[in-house]
Amino acid sequence: MITIRCGEHSFPNIRAVVFDKDGTLADSGVFLRQLGQRRARLIDAKVPGVDQPLLLAFGIEGNGLNPAGLMATGTRQENEIAAAAYIAETGRSWTESMAIAQSAFAEAEPSNQPKAPQTPIFKGASDLIQTLKTNSLKLGILSSDTTAHVAEFVQYYELGSAIDVAMGTDLPPAKPDPTLLHHISQKLDVSPDSILVVGDSTVDVQMAHQAGAAGCIGVTWGWSSPLDLADAEAIAHQFSDIQVAHS
Numbered sequence: 492m493i494t495i496r497c498g499e500h501s502f503p504n505i506r507a508v509v510f511d512k513d514g515t516l517a518d519s520g521v522f523l524r525q526l527g528q529r530r531a532r533l534i535d536a537k538v539p540g541v542d543q544p545l546l547l548a549f550g551i552e553g554n555g556l557n558p559a560g561l562m563a564t565g566t567r568q569e570n571e572i573a574a575a576a577y578i579a580e581t582g583r584s585w586t587e588s589m590a591i592a593q594s595a596f597a598e599a600e601p602s603n604q605p606k607a608p609q610t611p612i613f614k615g616a617s618d619l620i621q622t623l624k625t626n627s628l629k630l631g632i633l634s635s636d637t638t639a640h641v642a643e644f645v646q647y648y649e650l651g652s653a654i655d656v657a658m659g660t661d662l663p664p665a666k667p668d669p670t671l672l673h674h675i676s677q678k679l680d681v682s683p684d685s686i687l688v689v690g691d692s693t694v695d696v697q698m699a700h701q702a703g704a705a706g707c708i709g710v711t712w713g714w715s716s717p718l719d720l721a722d723a724e725a726i727a728h729q730f731s732d733i734q735v736a737h738s
Contacts, residue, residue, distance in 0.1 A: 493626055495687055496734040497708050497725035505705055506681040507655075508623055509672065511690035512634035512641055514558060514713030517610040523563060524556040526599060527570075533595035534574060541577050548573050558714035564692050566635045566660045571596055606640050607647035613712060615730030617648065624653040626735050629679045631656040635666055635694075655679055666694040669702035676702075689733070696723045708733060 495502040513519035527549040535542035546552070549570065550560015557563065561570055571592045578588035623630055630653055634641050638659035644650075645657045656678045664670050669683075676683045688699035688707040691714070699707035700722070709720030710727045720726060727733050 493628055494736045495708075496736060497727050497732055500706075500725040502687050502705050502724070504685060505628065505687050506685040507629035507631065507676070507679045508687045508689060509631040509633050509675055509679075509704075511688075511692070511695050512632050512636055512644060513610065514563060514691035515689060515695075515710055516612055516616045516632070517644060518613055518713070519610040520556050520558075520563075520714060522606065522609045524551055524554070527551045527556075527562045529599040530570075530574065530595055533598055534578065534591060537591055537595070538578050538581055538583070541581065544577050545574055548577060555715065558716060558718050559692065563714070564635060564666070564694055566665045567596065567637065568663070569665060605643060605647075607643045610644065612644075612648045613730070617650070619730045619733055620650060620653045622735055628735075629655050629681060631658065631675050631679055633658050633666075633671060633675050635660050637661055667697035667701060669698055672698055672702035672704060689727075691720075692718060693720065693722070696720060 492504045495505050510516055527546065528551060531542045531545040531549065534545060549562045550557035551562065561573055574592040575588040578591050579585055620630060632641055632645065632654055636659050638661055641657045641659045645654050656675055658675050660671065672683060672686065676686055683703045684705055686704045688695055688704050689710060690707060691710050696707045696709060706724040708725045708727050709723030711718065712729060
């Protein structure tokens with residue numbers, strides 16, 4: 492069995508590590524901000540006056556992206572529903588509002604594809620992943636992004652030999668629902684209490700705790716503004732803060 496150390500905290504008897512993707516392994520801030528801005532512009536072209544409220548709902552203020560906001564932590568479906576809610580406030584039916592939101596989201600995609608080259612892997616991520624794999628740990632990625640984008644990221648950055656399960660959130664439930672971690676634990680063939688979660692947001696921490704995981708390491712390198720990760724068992728400010736030792 493493996494012990495993972497981060498700062499003064501030790502996580503004994505770990506069999507698997509599950510990473511978040513955006514903000515943890517992938518530097519996604521610029522991509523997500525630009526995508527949210529394009530979505531808002533396209534919706535505003537059909538429903539004038541909703542662009543600024545939409546941007547705030549997405550967590551976009553000027554050239555900044557709120558790391559706890561909807562674009563950073565929410566699934567595509569959650570973002571679509573939020574956009575449709577603002578459209579519906581103009582008096583349109585829910586069916587029409589959802590159709591406008593879905594159409595704008597689909598139209599916004601081509602200019603931002605493929606995603607992986609635009610969300611570069613953080614320096615040090617590959618080294619940590621290889622170290623964990625060398626120590627016989629099973630590895631997974633569990634993201635609020637789509638499974639297709641997670642798979643694209645794994646392939647583009649040549650992580651396929653190390654990552655055992657790459658999972659997105661294509662349909663409900665979304666983080667922090669513990670069902671997601673239970674699902675990936677089954678795919679990894681390990682019990683949830685032997686999984687260590689590494690993520691950049693409160694939903695990662697909450698999911699780990701609700702699922703009965705060994706704990707969560709909160710990471711701080713993903714965003715320009717600080718996150719409140721006080722409930723995480725340990726905080727990593729760089730990949731080298733996460734150390735491996737046999738127990």
